[in-house]
Structure formats: C-alpha cells, structure tokens
Amino acid sequence: MKSDGTLKREVVTSRSVFGAPCWVSLTTRDLRAAEAFYSAVLGWEWRSGTRMGDQYRVARVNGIPVAGVSEVDFVAKTAVAWIPYFAVSSADETVSRSQERGGTTAVGPISLPPGRAALLADRDGAVFGIWEGELVSGWEAWRHAAPAFVRLHTRDAFDAAIFYGEVLGWASASPGCCQVDYEENEVVLRSRGDVVARIHSGAVGAAPDPTIRPHWQIHFAVSDVEACARAARANGGTAHQQGVGSTDAVLTDPDGAHFTVTLRGNI
Numbered sequence: 001m002k003s004d005g006t007l008k009r010e011v012v013t014s015r016s017v018f019g020a021p022c023w024v025s026l027t028t029r030d031l032r033a034a035e036a037f038y039s040a041v042l043g044w045e046w047r048s049g050t051r052m053g054d055q056y057r058v059a060r061v062n063g064i065p066v067a068g069v070s071e072v073d074f075v076a077k078t079a080v081a082w083i084p085y086f087a088v089s090s091a092d093e094t095v096s097r098s099q100e101r102g103g104t105t106a107v108g109p110i111s112l113p114p115g116r117a118a119l120l121a122d123r124d125g126a127v128f129g130i131w132e133g134e135l136v137s138g139w140e141a142w143r144h145a146a147p148a149f150v151r152l153h154t155r156d157a158f159d160a161a162i163f164y165g166e167v168l169g170w171a172s173a174s175p176g177c178c179q180v181d182y183e184e185n186e187v188v189l190r191s192r193g194d195v196v197a198r199i200h201s202g203a204v205g206a207a208p209d210p211t212i213r214p215h216w217q218i219h220f221a222v223s224d225v226e227a228c229a230r231a232a233r234a235n236g237g238t239a240h241q242q243g244v245g246s247t248d249a250v251l252t253d254p255d256g257a258h259f260t261v262t263l264r265g266n267i
Contacts, residue, residue, distance in 0.1 A: 012135045014087035014115070019168040019178040020191035021150050022087040022135050022142070024067045024218050027080055028255045031057060031071040033236075037253050038069075041231045042146070042220060042261075058136075059146075065136045066146035080255045082218040083119070084150040084197075085129035086168050091116040094130050097167045098122075122163050124155050124205055124214040130168075143194060148221040148262045150197050154214040157201040161187040164199075217250075221264040225249050228261045 014022060028034040035057060038044045044059040044066070055071040072080075088094040091109035098120050099105060106127070108118030115133020122128065135142065154160045161180060165171055170189065171180040179190045187199035203214040222228050229239035229249045236254035247263040 014132050014135060015089045016176060017087045017135075017191055018089050018174075018176070019170050020087055020189075020196050021084045021147070022131055023085040023129075024082060024147055024150070025085065025129065026067065026069045026082050026257055027072045028069060028253075028257065029072060029080060030255060031055065031069065033254055034069050037232075037235050037237060040235045041228050041237070041251065042222065061145045064141050064145040066142060079127070080257050081127065081215070082257055082259050083127055083129050084216050084218060085117065085131045087135070088130045088132050088168065091118050091130055091132040094118070094132075094167060095120065101163055101166055103163070103167065122154075122160060122214070124160070124203070126152060126154060126160075126214040126216055128216055143196070146220050148219045148264070149195050151217045151219060151260075152197070152199045152214070153203040153212075153217060154199060154201065155203055155205055157187045157199040160199050215258075217258065217260055219248070219260045219262045222261045223264050225261050225263050 026034065035046050038059060039046070042059075042061075044061060047058045047060060047065075057069045058065045059067045059069065095105055095109055095118050102123040104121045106119040106121065109116045109130075109132075110118070115131055117129060117131050119127065119129050152160055152164075161170075165180060168178075170178045178196070181188045181190070185201075188195060189197035189199075204212050205214060207213050225241070225246060225248060229241055229251065232239045232251045232253075238252040239249050240251075241249040248260055250258060250260050252258050
C-alpha cells in the first residue's frame with residue numbers, strides 16, 4: 001500500500017509467465033463499429049488516448065484491460081482477425097528461434113512502451129504475436145476477466161506443439177514454464193495450473209475459409225452463450241451454435257473477425 005492509502009499495483013512482467021498467452025488484439029477496418037459490436041455482445045467498455053495512438057483502443061471488463069483493437073488501412077490488405085500474444089523473456093531471441101524453425105516475421109520486434117512486440121506466423125501460416133515486458137493487466141487479473149483460453153486449429157497438432165515449444169520455451173527446464181499434455185486428442189498447455197491454450201489437428205492449409213485455414217481462435221468466457229449469440233446477430237454479426245444449451249458458439253463480427261464465446265467455467 002502506498003503512503004496515501006491507495007493500493008500499489010503489482011508489476012508483472014512477461015518473464016514470470018513466459019510461453020503463456022498474455023494479451024489478445026483485434027485488427028479491424030472500422031474502429032467505431034467494432035467498439036459498438038463488442039460492447040453489445042461482451043459488455044466491454046473502452047478507453048482511448050493510449051500510447052498506441054488514436055487508432056488503438058483498449059477494452060475493459062470491470063476496469064481491467066482485457067483486449068486491444070486497432071484500425072487498419074483497407075488498402076494495405078491487412079487481415080481482419082483476432083491475434084493472441086504470448087509472453088516471452090526476449091523478443092529478439094524468440095524471433096530468431098522462430099525463423100530458424102521455419103516461421104516468418106511480419107512485424108518487429110518493435111518498441112511499444114512498456115515493452116517490445118513482434119508479429120509472427122508459424123510454419124503453417126497461423127499468425128501470433130509475442131510480448132516482452134510489463135503486462136498491461138498483470139496476468140491473473142487478465143486471465144480471469146475475459147479470455148478463457150486460445151486454441152490453435154492446425155494441420156498437425158504435434159508438429160505445431162514442437163514448433164511453439166521450441167520457440168516459446170514450453171515444457172523446458174526453466175522454472176515457471178508452461179506444461180504440455182495430450183488430452184482428448186488435443187495438445188493442452190497449462191500455466192500455473194490453468195489451461196491457457198489448446199492445439200487441435202484438422203485445419204486445411206490451402207482452404208480459403210479462415211475458420212478452416214490454420215489459425216488461432218480466441219475463446220472469451222461469458223455467463224450466457226445464447227445471449228451473446230443473439231446480440232451478435234442483432235448487431236451485424238453471425239453466430240454458429242451446436243444447439244440450444246450449447247456451452248460455446250463461434251461468432252463473427254461485422255468486419256469478418258471470428259472468435260468463440262465459451263460458458264464460464266467450461267474450459
């Protein structure tokens with residue numbers, strides 16, 4: 001506690017949870033439309049005027065930053081998508097390891113105080129980001145505020161697990177690294193005992209549909225899946241459910257970005 005009686009914010013860096021997802025970010029062509037859609041569907045509140053500039057917004061849940069949204073130039077043909085960012089101890093070393101193992105680098109590493117970031121793609125083209133530095137929301141607060149976990153849909157789960165394990169330091173001898181297990185035909189990643197990522201085989205490398213091509217899918221925890229699906233449809237998006245009472249649904253925002261809502265506690 002500070003001398004003025006207020007609570008002192010705990011500073012958590014990427015080194016303490018390296019290898020685990022620590023942030024998610026959306027690229028969109030219409031920032032205002034995205035704000036309106038995700039406010040209606042997920043109840044998010046927004047903060048502007050960040051150090052990232054006027055074209056970047058931070059979504060909050062109960063005051064906790066949970067996701068970033070950036071507006072991209074349509075002419076630049078930047079993909080509209082949700083992207084997970086993984087915590088790393090060194091952005092430069094991580095980029096080098098990715099390139100050595102057949103990954104590609106789209107952006108960075110670049111300085112984005114209070115840290116450094118890079119945007120990469122794995123051997124099958126699935127896009128992901130890395131972050132070195134102070135975590136915006138800490139980690140425990142962010143994990144329990146909105147994102148449930150992230151899932152990679154890819155051609156070969158075992159090959160992908162080897163790539164990410166070597167690049168991000170999963171299942172290494174270092175203290176605090178993520179644990180990797182195989183459960184129910186998926187590779188499961190845990191950090192501090194929580195399931196934070198899954199890798200599933202089945203994506204087709206040449207498929208035109210982004211839900212079939214290798215990609216990371218963000219799962220947001222919600223208390224009412226059907227209500228989110230209705231809100232998505234009512235606000236210009238789409239929703240695909242397995243049926244009434246389903247514990248998850250794949251939603252698409254008006255700009256075409258896919259994400260999943262998962263019943264809270266059903267991880």
